[in-house]
Amino acid sequence: MKKSQPSPDNSETSSQLKDELNAFPGTIGHAFREPLIFERSRPGRSGYSFSAENVDVSLPKELRRSAAPLLPEVSEPDVVRHYTRLSQWNFSIDTNFYPLGSCTMKYNPKVNEEVANYVGFAHAHPYLPGEIAQGNLELMYQLEQALLAITGMDAITLQPAAGAHGELAGILMIKAYHEAHQSQRKKVLIPDSAHGTNPASCAMAGFKAVEIKTGKEGILTPEALNTVLDDDVAAIMLTNPNTLGIFEPHIKEICQMVHDKGGLVYCDGANLNALLGQTLIGEMGVDVLHMNLHKTFTTPHGGGGPGAGPVAVKKVLEPYLPIPRITKREKDGQPFYELSEDRPQSIGRLQSFYGNFGILVRAYTYIREMGAAGLKQVSDGAVLNANYIRKRLEGTFELPYKQDSMHEVVFSDKKQNAFGVKTMNIAKRLMDYGFHPPTVYFPLIVAGALMIEPTETESKETLDKFCDAMLQIAKEAETQPELLHEAPHNTQQKLLDEAYAVKNLKLRYRP
């Protein structure tokens, strides 16, 4: 049969419309290409409607702008639809599997939101006098106690707003400790598998980060430590389990060696999801430890916060904890909670007020909901899920470190390189299958790394679908590599030139 001719169509709008529909087929109804809000702007259009006589324009002339600001002129529906549409393009843990290694993108239970939105929590003013904020102070106190029980540490601050902020707090305490002991130590030892925030935090606190090589096994050995350990070492910063998803088996000996030289041990506990309820980090010899509530304790993250990175310490570092600290005493036969600032050796304030309180409420809700047995199940599930993925994929993707996984597993693109396919192509193709790509090209010690962290909140069916997609992609790499080079094909936004924006910086929109 002869192909039907497209009917002639001279209307510019309609061909433009077709282009847009072709470029962005969408999945539900008409998904148009979404222009910038500035491109929707039409002179004189506005999103408010109060009359001029209700507006006080008594601002002195010299304080008024000479020209109107360059803002888009749009109606309220324009704004609402624009942002609602953009939100529908978003990928989130509420839409699908998000195996971003080292980020613990687990499901965030909705009960956390419910509780965080209680009026007494959500509307509490940070200047409320302590007497009428007892419930809020008690919640923070109880959360501190819970985190100390989980980690086996002695004292804690909830103030830091993220993991990296917690690292800085910890390193500043280590610095204060050495200064109090008349020591000018300059070095902090960091294994080459560490998160990039570790050396950055050291540098910010004025220390020199010294790299330690992890060997073939992907772990830190006492021998490797010995080559760099001396009297100028203020601390070692290590991550356990490390960013390869492997438990550091020599941790006790390493802590002992560093202590014998007068140094302290910082543990990056962002990966606590693997250890909850299984072991006490405090008993491994660690002096200071940060946790990421926004990873392990189900508070929403991604897109930059807010987060919370509490820092727990052993007795030796307690005097240096940031202020204010929450204290509990008896008053009229009742427990009474206060914020104490009277701590002469403290490193001071890390931010205004007490941290990201709403995040603390969510984490506390989660811990109370799970209980001790539930938290242990979390790490059981996280480790089981990571090992399940490892087993299903290890014959097809290169596994550079063969040990059992803890909470995550790191593959590489070595086998697919033979067909000209790289990690980035695999990651983009996964989007066609509806999954968020794993963390890529990290840790740096694995060339072409694919770092997969499933978390415990995913079912076997989801893990199987993901593994099936990965195996399918490995087949495609052999038979149709070009399919991968041009991926993604099914998403709103196709393959981007990732370097363009960097090479052609355009920070201001000019209509």
Ligand SMILES: *Cc1c(COP(=O)(O)O)cnc(C)c1O
């Ligand atoms: C996420 C992470 C950090 C940094 O935490 P942020 O909250 O992103 O600042 C540090 N170390 C490790 C191992 C991490 O996974």
